[in-house]
Amino acid sequence: MSESGTQGRKMNLAQIRAFLEDHFPQIGPGNDLIVEAVGSMTARLRLAQQEKHLRPGGTISGPSMFALADVAIYIAILGEIGVGDDPAKVPMSPGARTVTTNININFLRRPIARDLIADAKLMRVGRRLAVGEAWLHSEGSDEPVAHAVGTYAIPAEISADVPFMIALH
Template structure:
């Protein structure tokens, strides 16, 4: 939601531009792609080969965190415009289920877009089971945030 309003701002990047951001601007990304833009969320698919494993064959927590972080970064850029300096400033993650390497889905919802912060919720699912959930806050350069908020008014 935009600060002071009850509506989410419109995306400032197209889905194609968001996918290009994933492919060209984030060097560690391999196997994450934008699959859907919903009214209140962006949906990303994570390929099984992009997920590191722990002994015992389950996906590691850092791999799940990385998928949520990258998806949230792409979401911030989608709503604010191409802002390579958007920085994760706070994150709280709950790992709910162990999961074997398989394609996963990350759904990211923008909860609040303010003058300097963007707050999102990311949920990871695999085989229809909620695997992890996170609240992520990104610091956004003030100029970019003002431009995005002005588009809502």
Template structure:
């Protein structure tokens, strides 16, 4: 039953992501074999006109949640890269933390497929749906 330990999550957060992604202050709440939950704390720095959280921050949240999801499926980080990310913005998000729930659809030897649903903290209905495809890269021996 893979997943990631708190130590693995912390190591990934500090070593894998660009400084600007680290500046988002994402909180990884859980990483299981087929599900990952990541929180984006609300910040005025991430808003645009009208106080809504900008799409760039939401897409970065979804992309990062997928890295944790695929790693959790393997039980460890493996090199990977985003192949596609299709984002559907269904409702604006503002004034609250954003919760990303990533779900694994299929994991193969070289490809992984998942969905990420973003919602405002306290809401059940998703505001954003992201369909993602990742290539699993060969590990250096």
């Protein structure tokens, strides 16, 4: 999960953060989802616990856990496939336009009202499909609170100018 071993990977932590700040403000700085590390086929994200994530009883909501897992797997894919070198073409790059097609999530334990950590690990990155998993646990605990497996469609390169379409769910 370190920054070493970047062979083959296309984006490092700083590049991913810059991309998110520009293109996905809902994940970027100041938001509740924080990219903490990327590595070979992996990513670690934090959900900074906020009032809006909570349900009565002090537990973190299912949709918040879903979002954390989904974005964590997507960031791991982004690290592998990148968004290209031409800033003008970033929004149309396969990395920026990758979309979630399927997620299967198991809720294992009720999380406490604390930051949640997601460790994503890719199982396979093909030319057109990537599959990965994410384990979620509360900060300071080893017990998983949820586990998700997701499939992502990687679009083909686009040569022509196409209308900007954003990727992430």
